[in-house]
Amino acid sequence: MKRLVSFILGILAVCLLLFMTSSHLQKAQGLTNSDTLTLYNWGDYIDPQLIKKFQRETGYKVRVETFDSNEAMFTKIQQGGTSYDLAVPSEYMVQKMRKAHLLKPLNKSRIHGLANINSRFLNLGFDPDNRYSVPYFWGTLGIVYNDQMVKANQVQHWRDLWSPRFRNQIMLVDSARDIMGMALIEQGHSVNTTNPVQLNAAKKRLDQLSPNVKAIVADEIKMYMAQDEAAVAVTWSGEASEMMANNSHLHYVVPSEGSNLWFDNLVIPRTAKHYKAIYAFINFMLRPENAAQNATYVGYATPNKAAEKKLPKSVANDPQFYPDEKTISHLQVYQDLGPRMVGIYNDKFLEFKMHGH
Amino acid sequence: MKRFNPAYSFLYILWIVLFVIAPLVLIVYQSFFDISGHLTLANYQAYFGSGTYLKMTLNSIWYALLITLLTLLISYPTAYWLNQTKNKQLWLLLIILPTWINLLLKAYAFIGILSQNGSVNHFLTFVGIGPQQLLFTNASFIFVAAYIEIPFMILPIFNAIDELNPSFVNASRDLGATNWQTFSKVIFPLTINGVKAGVQAVFIPSLSLFMLTRLIGGNKVITLGTAIEEHFLVTQNWGMGSTIGVVLIVAMVIIMFVTGERRKKGRKGE
Numbered sequence: 001m002k003r004l005v006s007f008i009l010g011i012l013a014v015c016l017l018l019f020m021t022s023s024h025l026q027k028a029q030g031l032t033n034s035d036t037l038t039l040y041n042w043g044d045y046i047d048p049q050l051i052k053k054f055q056r057e058t059g060y061k062v063r064v065e066t067f068d069s070n071e072a073m074f075t076k077i078q079q080g081g082t083s084y085d086l087a088v089p090s091e092y093m094v095q096k097m098r099k100a101h102l103l104k105p106l107n108k109s110r111i112h113g114l115a116n117i118n119s120r121f122l123n124l125g126f127d128p129d130n131r132y133s134v135p136y137f138w139g140t141l142g143i144v145y146n147d148q149m150v151k152a153n154q155v156q157h158w159r160d161l162w163s164p165r166f167r168n169q170i171m172l173v174d175s176a177r178d179i180m181g182m183a184l185i186e187q188g189h190s191v192n193t194t195n196p197v198q199l200n201a202a203k204k205r206l207d208q209l210s211p212n213v214k215a216i217v218a219d220e221i222k223m224y225m226a227q228d229e230a231a232v233a234v235t236w237s238g239e240a241s242e243m244m245a246n247n248s249h250l251h252y253v254v255p256s257e258g259s260n261l262w263f264d265n266l267v268i269p270r271t272a273k274h275y276k277a278i279y280a281f282i283n284f285m286l287r288p289e290n291a292a293q294n295a296t297y298v299g300y301a302t303p304n305k306a307a308e309k310k311l312p313k314s315v316a317n318d319p320q321f322y323p324d325e326k327t328i329s330h331l332q333v334y335q336d337l338g339p340r341m342v343g344i345y346n347d348k349f350l351e352f353k354m355h356g357h
Numbered sequence: 358m359k360r361f362n363p364a365y366s367f368l369y370i371l372w373i374v375l376f377v378i379a380p381l382v383l384i385v386y387q388s389f390f391d392i393s394g395h396l397t398l399a400n401y402q403a404y405f406g407s408g409t410y411l412k413m414t415l416n417s418i419w420y421a422l423l424i425t426l427l428t429l430l431i432s433y434p435t436a437y438w439l440n441q442t443k444n445k446q447l448w449l450l451l452i453i454l455p456t457w458i459n460l461l462l463k464a465y466a467f468i469g470i471l472s473q474n475g476s477v478n479h480f481l482t483f484v485g486i487g488p489q490q491l492l493f494t495n496a497s498f499i500f501v502a503a504y505i506e507i508p509f510m511i512l513p514i515f516n517a518i519d520e521l522n523p524s525f526v527n528a529s530r531d532l533g534a535t536n537w538q539t540f541s542k543v544i545f546p547l548t549i550n551g552v553k554a555g556v557q558a559v560f561i562p563s564l565s566l567f568m569l570t571r572l573i574g575g576n577k578v579i580t581l582g583t584a585i586e587e588h589f590l591v592t593q594n595w596g597m598g599s600t601i602g603v604v605l606i607v608a609m610v611i612i613m614f615v616t617g618e619r620r621k622k623g624r625k626g627e
Contacts, residue, residue, distance in 0.1 A: 071590055168490070174576060176591065215493040215575025220468070229473050229492070339392045339593065346592045351409050354416070354579050 036061040037277040040073060040084040042264070045137075047297035054284050060277040077102055077269045085272045086281060091126040091263040092177075094133045095336035103132045104268040110279040113286030121263065121303040124333055133265035134282055137300040139237035140323065140331060141178050141260040143253045144244075149231035157255045158186040161232065162205075166212045171225065171233040174218045176349035177334060177342075178260060179206065182234060185258045191332045194341055199348055206352040216353060225250060236262070237321055241299040252320040254327055261331035263303070381606070387599035392592075400600035410584070414604070417580040420499065421563035425510075427503040428559050429552065432510035436551075437544075439511070440518045449515060456508045464572045467501045468492065471573075493575030501573045502566060509562075510555035517551025518544075553616040561609050581605060 039046070043066040051062045065082070067073040070093040077084060078100065089097060097103050108114070114122075117135055127133045145155045149169070154160060161170055172179050181191035183202035193199065214230050225233050226246040233243075240252040266282055284290055291307035301321045302308060308316050316322055323331075337345070391397045404410045439448050455463065470476050471491040478488040491497050525547065529539040545552075567582030576583070581601050588598030 069590065071593065171575075174571065213577075214490075215577065217571060217575055220572060223468075224472070227472055227474055343392060343592045343594050343597075346587055347409070350579070350584065350587065353576050353583075354409060354412060 034274065035059065035277065036063055037274055037281055038063045038065060038083060038085045039281070040065050040067060040077070040082075040087040040269070042066060042088060043068060045088065045264075045298055047294050049297075050285075050290055050294055053290075054281060057284070058277070058280050060274075060280060062281070074100075074102070077271060080271050083271045083273045084269050085274050085278050087267055087269045088136055088264050089267060091124070091133075091265065092334045092336045094265055094267060095126045097267065097269070098127070098132055099336070102270050104270060104272060105131050106134070106268065106282075107279070111286070112283050116286055116288055116291070116304050116306040118303055118305040118308075120328065124263075125335055126263075126333060127265075133263075133267045134286070135303040136264045136266050136285070137238075137295070137298065138261065138263045138303050139300055139321075140254045140262070141182065141234070141236055142240065142255065142320075144225055144233040144235060144240045144250055145253070146225070146228060146231050146247075147249050147251060148228070152251065152253075155232060156253060157257060158182055161212065161234070162209055163212075166232055168212065168214050169231040170209075170212045171214055171221055171230045171235075172216045173221055173233070173235040173239070174216050176346040178236075179216075179234070179352070180345050180349055181260050181332075181334070183209075185255075185332070191260060192335045192337060194337060196344075199344065203348040203352055207355045210352070210355050222246075238298075238300045241321065245299070254320070254323045254331075256327045256330065258330035258332060261328070261333050263333070384599045384602045384606070387595050388603045390596040392594045392596060400596050403597065404600050404604065410601070413579055413581055413584060416578070417564050417582075418608075420495075420502075420578060420580060421560050423499050424502045424506060424563045425556055425560045427499060428506050428510045429556065431503070432507055432514055432555065433552070435507075436511050436514040436518055439515055445519075449512075452511055453508050460505065461568065463505060464501065464569060467497075467504075467573060471497055492573065493577055495574070495578060498569060498574040498578050502563060502569055505569075506559040506563065509558040513554035513558065514548065514551040517548035517554075521547050556616055557612060560612055564608060565605055 037060050039062060041064055045066075046064070051064065054060070055062055065084070067076070070090050073087060073089060074093060074097060076082070077087060077097070094103070111134070114130070114134065121135045121138060122130055143155050143158075143161070145152070150166075154163070154165065177191075180199070180202055183205045184191050184193060184198065187198070187201060187205060189195075189198045189202070215224075217224065219239075221233055221235055222239050222243050224230060225235075225243045228247070228249075235243075237252060237254070240250070244250045244252065266285065268278055272278060285294070286304065288304060288306035288310055291302050291304035292310035295302035295304075295307060295311060296315070302311075308322070319327075388400055389396055389398065391399050435452075439445050439452075442448055468475075472478070473488060473490075473492075475491070477491060482488055521544065525543055526539060529543045534542065564580065565582035565585065566580055567586050570576060570578045570580055570583055581604070585598045585601050585605075588594045588601070
């Protein structure tokens with residue numbers, strides 16, 4: 001017993017020592033300083049070189065914390081335990097956070113370079129006049145295919161996925177809104193429909209797809225596609241670009257009849273404190289050379305028109321990630337439909353998952 | 358009783374209240390609220406009124422049964438054999454060892470083993486059968502789930518067999534029982550409590566497996582765990598998620614009751 005007690009005391013002493021060392025180190029790095037900007041971002045979603053550059057240029061320290069889902073971020077900001085200064089929610093989440101009074105409006109007079117952003121990506125339904133958000137990256141939902149198993153002309157449109165050729169060959173990303181949205185677009189409806197008839201029809205259409213569905217997976221879809229596990233996948237452009245970096249046989253198509261257009265946006269959450277640093281950072285990221293560098297690092301499409309010009313031609317003209325005007329004009333942005341509709345979308349998706357098994 | 362120190366029981370009670378009773382009460386409480394925060398029974402109506410949830414429940418029970426059965430079939434002979442070996446504690450340690458590894462890591466390892474370019478398919482190609490689709494099948498899901506649950510089945514059975522007095526077995530043999538008779542009339546009935554404990558430890562977690570259903574089952578196997586995860590993380594309908602949780606807790610109580618030790622009526626006369 002005595003030995004046990006001294007053992008436990010020993011462990012506690014080590015913990016205390018480690019804790020003191022880490023807080024000392026944090027102080028040395030200025031992480032508890034009032035000049036510290038806390039950026040709440042998706043994992044690996046900013047070029048670390050840019051953060052260094054920002055710190056050198058402005059003298060502010062940046063601390064990056066990461067999240068892996070919009071919902072997790074929402075919950076943490078709602079709790080308000082940490083003073084996040086900037087967050088990067090997707091568009092429907094901007095709308096939801098706004099409704100929940102979790103966002104501070106932007107002071108436009110302190111923002112320089114908003115004109116660099118392609119006007120197509122400003123003043124959209126989820127945030128009229130961009131009162132709360134600055135677009136950070138954008139992307140689409142589309143089809144990834146492996147050219148060893150599929151010819152390009154076999155997967156240009158959503159309806160191609162229903163072809164019996166792809167029996168047990170398709171992987172879907174595990175997201176109710178996106179997969180229901182895919183079926184809705186295939187039938188020519190809006191991805192934001194609340195019409196029960198259209199939703200039921202979309203679910204029936206998905207049931208017809210189930211013999212072709214090999215699996216419905218989350219992040220692992222990147223690994224599976226890179227390892228040639230399936231011929232076709234439905235996923236977001238960002239995930240697609242990561243897969244393609246690991247497997248040169250993969251290609252990405254945005255169906256020209258329409259798809260989802262999504263945004264991740266810089267917003268100032270209610271928990272923000274260091275406004276000078278916040279606006280310095282927003283302006284820094286709006287500068288074309290920085291936005292271009294970030295887009296090169298992350299591999300997503302930048303909404304910054306001026307930055308697009310600075311990108312290599314092979315990137316900026318790549319129709320996979322910068323689709324032509326006609327396709328872009330058919331893209332639809334998700335709106336926050338409220339918890340009840342989100343529940344209905346998810347129930348339909350769950351029924352589809354259970355179908356035929 | 359003089360040396361009884363109330364401080365010990367205080368800690369115990371505090372632990373139970375904070376980490377067992379309070380969460381249970383919270384889950385039951387949450388299950389009576391709908392998504393807009395109104396007190397209602399609608400969640401239970403939705404659960405028992407919709408074919409989806411009932412089908413999902415049956416699905417979960419069916420898969421949990423298969424997993425438990427497979428685990429039991431493998432574990433009982435293993436535990437029995439372990440008891441016969443010389444260094445049984447060492448062998449037991451080797452079987453428990455995988456439980457120290459994170460579940461997610463084990464699942465990812467199986468992805469590597471079972472995928473199109475995995476070692477199993479390399480072997481199948483080598484022997485001339487050719488690559489097969491192994492991932493995202495019901496069989497691979499049950500196999501991986503059984504692999505993960507096996508230590509929890511072996512341990513209680515091992516202990517039960519370990520405690521079995523060998524003189525009963527010897528007596529049975531001396532009185533002319535065959536090996537099978539010894540097993541079915543003496544060994545198995547005397548170790549049934551280990552089996553029951555193992556079944557409890559495997560069946561109940563198997564009802565709500567959700568990570569594996571996605572990683573190995575590719576969401577082609579849907580259990581109640583999938584629905585709970587979705588309601589808490591995606592739709593944020595905590596009421597519905599809690600309702601499913603309450604159903605699982607009730608199922609757990611029923612299993613405990615069915616497999617639990619009950620006092621036999623004839624015991625006094627023995």
